[in-house]
Amino acid sequence: MxxxxxxxxxxxxxxxxxxxxxxxxxxxxxxxxxxxxxxxxxxxxxxxxxxxxxxxxxxxxxxxxxxxxxxxxxxxxxxxxxxxxxxxxxxxxxxxxxxxxxxxxxxxxxxxxxxxGFQGVVKRHNFKGVNDATHGQHNRQRAPGSIGAASYPAKVFKGMRMGGRDGGxxxxxxxxxxxxxxxxxxxxxxxxxxxxxxxxxxxxxx
CATH class of the missing domain: 2.40.30.10 (Translation factors)
Known part of the structure; x- marks a missing residue:
């Protein structure tokens, strides 16, 4: 090489x-x-x-x-x-x-x-966001949405695509x-x- x-x-x-x-x-x-x-x-x-x-x-x-x-x-x-x-x-x-x-x-x-630095899911993982300002949605255009289940597994798995430090x-x-x-x-x-x-x-x- x-x-x-x-x-x-x-x-x-x-x-x-x-x-x-x-x-x-x-x-x-x-x-x-x-x-x-x-x-x-x-x-x-x-x-x-x-x-x-x-x-x-x-x-x-x-x-x-x-x-x-x-x-x-x-x-x-x-x-x-x-x-x-x-x-x-x-x-x-x-x-x-x-x-x-x-x-x-x-x-x-x-x-x-x-x-x-710390970035949201839209910039860090190319999420689309909610992209809808109607039906009671407020400031949700760049939100990640639901990230896990309720009672099972009752935790967020490691590696889940969420906001965090990006680059570097x-x-x-x-x-x-x-x-x-x-x-x-x-x-x-x-x-x-x-x-x-x-x-x-x-x-x-x-």
Missing amino acids: NGIIGKKVGMTSIFDETGRNMACTVIEAGPCVVTQVKTTDTDTYNAVQLAYGERKEKHSSQQMVGHFKAAGTTPKREVVEFRDMEINKALGDTVTIDEVFAEGDSIVAVGTSKGK GRVSIKGLKVLKMFPERNLILVKGAVPGPKGGVVILHK
Whole structure:
């Protein structure tokens, strides 16, 4: 699984070859440093660990500082492991976007979605609501309605779709398309919904 770590910059739009204006997300991906190489002989599986983003040494644990020094690099903010990576890299090597992706590739974006706080059932679970203001209904347009039985089972089952905290969780979006890349600036333009706010960390992989 080839992949790279990046940061969501924002959105823009470009014109395709037919002259159509297409909205896209700008992601600053890499360069990432290889901080560990796992093999079946030492770890029972093949994987490459990549690190991204600078971090002050005083904000890193001594264990992680030693881990990064072994790879010949400074402390990093994000560390992600990619299993069965097809790119052959050694400890301390750098991985850039043009080594991982090409324009037109279909990729997956993994990130932490925006936190929305406490939300009702209409926004959180796409409930329709009562949608009827007649026959004695008052302020029920966004209400959940009945949520359980009476005497049996006499409780609300765990996982019932109700109001609660929404967003702020790990989200994977498949089927995104790489529209354009600027390897010299470590930028990649992606068509589709990329999770997270501006400045949020995004993991891109095939």
